[in-house]
Amino acid sequence: MDARDKKALYLIKHRYGGRVKQVSNANAFKYKLRHKAGLILLINDVNGFIRNPTRLLQMNKLCVKFNIQLKYPEKLSFNDGxxxxxxxxxxxxxxxxxxxxxxxxxxxxxxxxxxxxxxxxxxxxxxxxxxxxxxxxxxxxxxxxxxxxxxxxxxxxxxxxxxxxxxxxxxxxLKRVSKNNKDIIKLNEWIKFKDRWDKFHD
Known part of the structure; x- marks a missing residue:
């Protein structure tokens, strides 16, 4: 993941173990999990929530390896994370x-x-x-x-x-302005907003 999102990887590491490591020559981090106890815990947590067909096939291989019954996801609804x-x-x-x-x-x-x-x-x-x-x-x-x-x-x-x-x-x-807008105050507010947007600052 992008370096600014490494905290998401550490949340996963905190629950399942494994390690987070910076990718060489890139502004990114990767998470790797190898030990059996963590893998089984992770499989049981995500089993039944995998919707990508490619990932579902990969998940099935893990389930077979650890003798876990593969679960298929229920129909997606609005109130689903x-x-x-x-x-x-x-x-x-x-x-x-x-x-x-x-x-x-x-x-x-x-x-x-x-x-x-x-x-x-x-x-x-x-x-x-x-x-x-x-x-x-x-x-x-x-x-x-x-x-x-x-x-x-x-x-x-x-x-x-x-x-x-x-x-x-x-x-x-609220902040956007049209190209024809000549209001200096609103234009400055828009420029400041764009800077916050570009830098992911809310």
């Missing part, structure tokens, strides 16, 4: 100055992992680009973003620094 973990690992929160919109996005090669999110949380699924063989789920409508902030992230906060951007989304809509 899984989405927060998904965003923490594979998501991004950003704004587009030209459109004046904030986006919460998640990229995946498996479209079927993303499509159920539309009926539950809103948003849409697009092809990421012609050069990258992947799909992207995005929530961008103001009402849907505010619904997530008020009714979802308040119950299931992100564990990474991305939560600081979630906390700034409502302020984004």
């Amino acid at each position: 899984w989405l927060s973990g998904f965003i923490d690992s594979d998501g991004s929160i950003y704004f587009n100055e030209s459109s004046g919109q904030v986006f919460i996005g998640i990229s995946q090669k498996n479209r079927f992992l993303l499509e159920p999110l539309i009926d539950i949380y809103g948003g849409r699924v697009d092809i990421l680009s012609s050069k990258i063989e992947a799909f992207k789920y995005v929530v961008y409508r103001k009402a849907e973003l505010f619904n997530l902030i008020d009714n979802y992230f308040s119950k299931y906060p992100l564990r990474t620094e991305k939560m600081k951007r979630v906390n700034l989304i409502k302020k984004f809509y």
Whole structure:
């Protein structure tokens, strides 16, 4: 994970053991767990919550190795912390100055992992680009973003620094200014806000 999110890895280490180590020549950290007791505890904790088909197949191999019955996840609902973990690992929160919109996005090669999110949380699924063989789920409508902030992230906060951007989304809509705006005070407020956004400071 990015170095600023190493605290999330230490939370995992505190529960399961293992070690956290900085990646050489990168501003990132990795977590590694090898001992049997920690692995079995981790497997039992996440068993039944794995939704990515690739990870589910990998999980099955571990379950077979340790003689644990593999559990399949129940149907996803709005009140499920899984989405927060998904965003923490594979998501991004950003704004587009030209459109004046904030986006919460998640990229995946498996479209079927993303499509159920539309009926539950809103948003849409697009092809990421012609050069990258992947799909992207995005929530961008103001009402849907505010619904997530008020009714979802308040119950299931992100564990990474991305939560600081979630906390700034409502302020984004208060501070943003149009390109034609000549109000110096508002422009300065917008510049200060962008600096906080870029530095993940809420």
